[in-house]
Each structure stands twice: as structure tokens, then as C-alpha cells.
Amino acid sequence: MACQDGQLECVRLLLEAGAAIDQARNDGTTPLFAACQNGHLEVAKLLSSYGASRAATPFGTPEEAATEDGHADLAAWLVASRGWTPLAHLETLTAARATSLLRSGASLHEGEPTPLRRAAGGAGEAAALVRRAATPWSPASHSLFPAAARARAALLVLSLYEIHERYHLDSAGATNGIAALDFGHCVLGFAIARETQ
Structure with missing residues (x-):
């Protein structure tokens, strides 16, 4: 319901508390599908940064839902971010979440484009953390x-x-x-x- 209604902070709190990212309703609608169907770009970005599945539901894929319902900006973002890993979502990640992913062993070199490639020259704390994590071990990294x-x-x-x-x-x-x-x-x-x- 929070994803369907675009309640970004509620979705963030639920995810931080360990909510099941791909838990579908009885009809098969996933949180990401509901967000895309209703054009909630920031919610879709947040769900994607937690690894939400983009697989087809009984109603189609999240990308198809965004396209069919006229959410061009969301559909374009879904296409552009198809190969991203959770760590590549630099604009969505907080410094604490980026640090957690890095400490958990998230790869700097997987995905297309890779998190490291996205961080090169990028602004923000998450991008800076990814760049620092790519340097050889030191007390600073x-x-x-x-x-x-x-x-x-x-x-x-x-x-x-x-x-x-x-x-x-x-x-x-x-x-x-x-x-x-x-x-x-x-x-x-x-x-x-x-x-x-």
C-alpha cells in the first residue's frame, strides 16, 4: 500500500526494518509493480536500490506498467537502470546504506554500468564512498x-x-x-x- 500510494518515507522505514521487498499481494502485484503502475519514480528507485525484482507479474513487468500508464520518466529510468546492482543506485543511497553495502561485500565491478563507473566523477556521499572503497587498503578505507x-x-x-x-x-x-x-x-x-x- 505504501508503494502504491507513493509514501516514500514509509517505504524507506519498512525496508530498513527488513520488510520483504518482493512480497506480492494475492493477485501477484509486487511493491515495485504497484509503484511503477502509479508513477512513483522515487519509490521505484528506492525499491530497486534494495534489489527489488523486475520480473513479470500476472499483469506484466514493472517497466511495461510504467510505459502503459504513461509514466515516461519512470519507464526511461527503468530502462537505463536495468543492469544496476543495489550499490549502483548512488543517487538513492544514504551514506549509511552505501557503507553497509560495501562492508557486506557488495562488488564495485559487477553490473552495467558498474558502481565504480557510476561513481567516477559523481557527486554525493555514496559516490565518494564507492571511490574510496576502490582504493587500496589503508586506514582511511x-x-x-x-x-x-x-x-x-x-x-x-x-x-x-x-x-x-x-x-x-x-x-x-x-x-x-x-x-x-x-x-x-x-x-x-x-x-x-x-x-x-
Whole structure:
């Protein structure tokens, strides 16, 4: 009902609370189909950013509904965003949601266009977060890596710190004049991968 009536903030609250994104009514109408049928572009964008299915209902696809009911701007957006993953919805994502997707392991390189390609030169916090997540691991990008990568980085940093403390290394005592911790900052960018390709 919230999607059918275009109640964007209500839809947002329901999705944040874990509402089933593709739960259809008894007649087969999905939330995305109802939003598209009634021309609610911002609701459709929000649903799509949560991964709403664009599959056909008994009444057709959401794209067909928008076209048939004369919602040209919505129909055009649905066509343009066909290959997007949830992370590619940069204009719809809040910084908190973009961070959550990145920390959950959302790919920067999947979809067409990819989230990283959409973020290149894009404005807004979500685009900036995607660009920062694409950089090699560093203390500044650490929080945007998936849990396994963050745990690996923490383990490596702790290991380097323990080596440094155990052997009392400093810049003068380390091989080639490089302190163990400086070495760590140089190496971790290569040792910690955001995605397995």
C-alpha cells in the first residue's frame, strides 16, 4: 500500500526494518509493480536500490506498467537502470546504506554500468564512498572493506606491531632503514583485497 500510494518515507522505514521487498499481494502485484503502475519514480528507485525484482507479474513487468500508464520518466529510468546492482543506485543511497553495502561485500565491478563507473566523477556521499572503497587498503578505507578483509588487516597490523615490539625495531634497526610499521603500511595495500576476482 505504501508503494502504491507513493509514501516514500514509509517505504524507506519498512525496508530498513527488513520488510520483504518482493512480497506480492494475492493477485501477484509486487511493491515495485504497484509503484511503477502509479508513477512513483522515487519509490521505484528506492525499491530497486534494495534489489527489488523486475520480473513479470500476472499483469506484466514493472517497466511495461510504467510505459502503459504513461509514466515516461519512470519507464526511461527503468530502462537505463536495468543492469544496476543495489550499490549502483548512488543517487538513492544514504551514506549509511552505501557503507553497509560495501562492508557486506557488495562488488564495485559487477553490473552495467558498474558502481565504480557510476561513481567516477559523481557527486554525493555514496559516490565518494564507492571511490574510496576502490582504493587500496589503508586506514582511511579500512571501514569500507568486507568483514573478512578487515579481520585480515587487523591480524596483519597486530602481527607487525608484535614483531616491532619484540625485536625493538626502529627506522635505524630495520632492514634497509624501513621500520616494520612503515613496511606494514606499504604492504597492506597489496595484501588486503576488497574482492576476489
